[in-house]
Amino acid sequence: xxxxxxxxxxxxxxxxxxxxxxxxxxxxxxxxxxxxxxxxxxxxxxxxxxxxxxxxxxxxxxxxxxxxxxxxxxxxxxxxxxxxxxxxxxxxxxxxxxxxxxxxxxxxxxxxxxxxxxxxxxxxxxxxxxxxxxxxxxxxxxxxxxxxxxxxxxxxxxxxxxxxxxxxxxxxxxxxxxxxxxxxxxxxxxxxxxxxxxxxxxxxxxxxxxxxxxxxxxxxxxxxxxxxxxxxxxxxxxxxxxxxxxxxxxxxxxxxxxxxxxxxxxxxxxxxxxxxxxxxxxxxxxxxxxxxxxxxxxxxxxxxxx
Amino acid sequence: xxxxxxxxxxxxxxxxxxxxxxxxxxxxxxxxxxxxxxxxxxxxxxxxxxxxxxxxxxxxxxxxxxxxxxxxxxxxxxxxxxxxxxxxxxxxxxxxxxxxxxxxxxxxxxxxxxxxxxxxxxxxxxxxxxxxxxxxxxxxxxxxxxxxxxxxxxxxxxxxxxxxxxxxxxxxxxxxxxxxxxxxxxxxxxxxxxxxxxxxxxxxxxxxxxxxxxxxxxxxxxxxxxxxxxxxxxxxxxxxxxxxxxxxxxxxxxxxxxxxxxxxxxxxxxxxxxxxxxxxxxxxxxxxxxxxxxxxxxxxxxxxxx
Numbered sequence: 001x002x003x004x005x006x007x008x009x010x011x012x013x014x015x016x017x018x019x020x021x022x023x024x025x026x027x028x029x030x031x032x033x034x035x036x037x038x039x040x041x042x043x044x045x046x047x048x049x050x051x052x053x054x055x056x057x058x059x060x061x062x063x064x065x066x067x068x069x070x071x072x073x074x075x076x077x078x079x080x081x082x083x084x085x086x087x088x089x090x091x092x093x094x095x096x097x098x099x100x101x102x103x104x105x106x107x108x109x110x111x112x113x114x115x116x117x118x119x120x121x122x123x124x125x126x127x128x129x130x131x132x133x134x135x136x137x138x139x140x141x142x143x144x145x146x147x148x149x150x151x152x153x154x155x156x157x158x159x160x161x162x163x164x165x166x167x168x169x170x171x172x173x174x175x176x177x178x179x180x181x182x183x184x185x186x187x188x189x190x191x192x193x194x195x196x197x198x199x200x201x202x203x204x205x206x207x208x209x210x211x212x213x214x215x216x217x218x219x220x221x222x223x224x225x226x227x228x229x230x231x232x233x234x235x236x237x238x239x240x241x242x243x244x245x246x247x248x249x250x251x252x253x254x255x256x257x258x259x260x261x262x263x264x265x266x267x268x269x270x271x272x273x274x275x276x277x278x279x280x281x282x283x284x285x286x287x288x289x290x291x292x293x294x295x296x297x298x299x300x301x302x303x304x305x306x
Numbered sequence: 307x308x309x310x311x312x313x314x315x316x317x318x319x320x321x322x323x324x325x326x327x328x329x330x331x332x333x334x335x336x337x338x339x340x341x342x343x344x345x346x347x348x349x350x351x352x353x354x355x356x357x358x359x360x361x362x363x364x365x366x367x368x369x370x371x372x373x374x375x376x377x378x379x380x381x382x383x384x385x386x387x388x389x390x391x392x393x394x395x396x397x398x399x400x401x402x403x404x405x406x407x408x409x410x411x412x413x414x415x416x417x418x419x420x421x422x423x424x425x426x427x428x429x430x431x432x433x434x435x436x437x438x439x440x441x442x443x444x445x446x447x448x449x450x451x452x453x454x455x456x457x458x459x460x461x462x463x464x465x466x467x468x469x470x471x472x473x474x475x476x477x478x479x480x481x482x483x484x485x486x487x488x489x490x491x492x493x494x495x496x497x498x499x500x501x502x503x504x505x506x507x508x509x510x511x512x513x514x515x516x517x518x519x520x521x522x523x524x525x526x527x528x529x530x531x532x533x534x535x536x537x538x539x540x541x542x543x544x545x546x547x548x549x550x551x552x553x554x555x556x557x558x559x560x561x562x563x564x565x566x567x568x569x570x571x572x573x574x575x576x577x578x579x580x581x582x583x584x585x586x587x588x589x590x591x592x593x594x595x596x597x598x599x600x601x602x603x604x605x606x607x608x609x610x611x612x
Contacts, residue, residue, distance in 0.1 A: 015348060015379070015383075017352050039376065063408075065378065065382045069379045072375055073321070073375045077321075094407070094411040095411070098404075098407055102371070105400040106369050106371060144412065
């Protein structure tokens with residue numbers, strides 16, 4: 001099972017020949033979530049050899065074009081390729097109108113069930129939850145309605161030690177309860193404590209996506225201790241006034257949030273096109289938060305490597 | 307002065323890594339017209355080194371996504387790059403709503419004047435006309451509102467023969483009227499006929515764009531004798547039933563229209579992705595209309611070479 005994040009695009013504002021605006025694919029144990037969907041995202045998915053029909057849920061942070069202009073094309077291609085599986089979109093209310101008016105204009109009735117889940121831009125909320133994952137959203141601060149997303153893998157049951165199964169002759173039907181933490185009563189009536197029979201499974205992965213936003217301390221408590229935080233860093237610190245004016249963050253802002261939230265790793269992206277050498281942004285961020293990574297188009301980050 | 311057509315994309319329906327759906331750039335004597343605008347068109351313009359701020363008028367044939375999904379991104383990039391020059395869009399009414407709702411969602415007021423000209427899908431009409439060009443539209447037949455476009459260069463004044471200017475001592479102020487066809491009265495009172503003083507300028511270029519449409523003889527009279535006809539040819543003749551069902555044309559349909567309209571050259575495109583060897587489509591079309599060309603992404607056709 002794998003927990004991986006692929007950067008399909010990480011530039012800001014305008015697509016160029018080499019750099020696509022924001023789109024990311026999170027593979028959470030073979031469930032595929034698309035986060036933002038700039039123009040050209042369907043081509044990026046093809047380029048990096050992802051079968052886009054596998055995507056089950058799409059999360060759109062806000063309605064600036066560099067975060068969603070590729071969505072209608074992706075939905076349309078899924079339709080033309082005969083998708084049958086349902087698709088869920090989580091976004092602000094206006095996106096539903098944008099999609100509906102375009103489907104109506106082309107007289108298209110999608111051949112797959114599309115569920116649109118409206119995000120409330122004012123409050124935190126859980127968007128999806130099952131036994132394996134919890135996905136929630138929280139407001140960012142970007143001038144227009146804008147939300148971050150938090151993907152939290154749930155802790156797996158403990159692993160049972162196979163030698164102990166043999167040693168105490170544990171019947172199959174009790175293994176599940178032992179994995180969930182129960183003790184075992186052996187044939188001779190002894191209590192065998194769970195801690196002797198099992199070991200903890202790997203630490204669950206968690207991913208927080210925060211783009212776009214100005215420096216915003218209210219998000220710290222939501223993203224506390226995540227394995228990986230993606231936080232936009234459009235500008236370097238010498239343009240901190242420009243960052244404020246445009247409701248964006250600097251590298252120092254992103255790194256400060258990462259430090260205060262005690263995250264394991266910080267991934268910065270959404271760089272202004274003025275920066276030719278993005279390593280300068282990396283170095284500046286590292287000066288505040290050492291475990292900073294630079295988002296690079298096409299890269300896949302495996303959470304088990306963090 | 308040049309009259310050139312560049313193919314930015316010519317596939318049908320779904321963008322792929324190598325092939326973009328429909329978009330064309332017509333350079334009519336250094337006035338730039340964009341015809342259709344599939345997803346990724348702004349990147350195609352960059353790839354082929356066109357400064358997209360030079361585009362003055364955009365024509366959208368119909369509201370299937372493979373003909374317009376790139377428009378909002380292009381308009382947005384023009385804005386972000388500080389365009390000041392006005393832009394004119396010619397399209398069906400619903401596109402205005404599609405653009406407006408997206409600008410509203412991002413709280414964007416464009417920094418350049420955008421004029422939206424609504425095409426009537428029922429009748430022919432002149433969309434733009436000045437001393438040098440006439441641009442008109444006519445209905446196609448494609449299941450939803452769909453229009454073709456005709457770009458007609460106006461005949462330039464006749465060229466004056468410089469030796470004759472000397473020979474008859476023609477004053478400068480009379481040259482313009484002579485170029486426009488007037489005779490000249492020489493100093494000794496003789497009438498010098500215009501045909502002795504001038505030669506005809508080059509034949510004006512004309513371009514007709516017909517995509518998407520099923521076989522439709524009503525367009526023949528509109529496109530009669532054009533220098534270049536672009537006509538979709540989604541399928542080969544063995545799939546003529548599929549063409550009818552989907553309101554598309556075959557190579558034979560396109561070639562027959564070209565033949566009946568006595569055009570100079572036919573350019574076919576919008577091929578279904580089922581065809582790996584597009585030369586088969588070319589050969590089939592040539593069997594009916596010899597002067598057929600195959601649209602190739604990135605190619606520029608100079609009308610003076612036709």
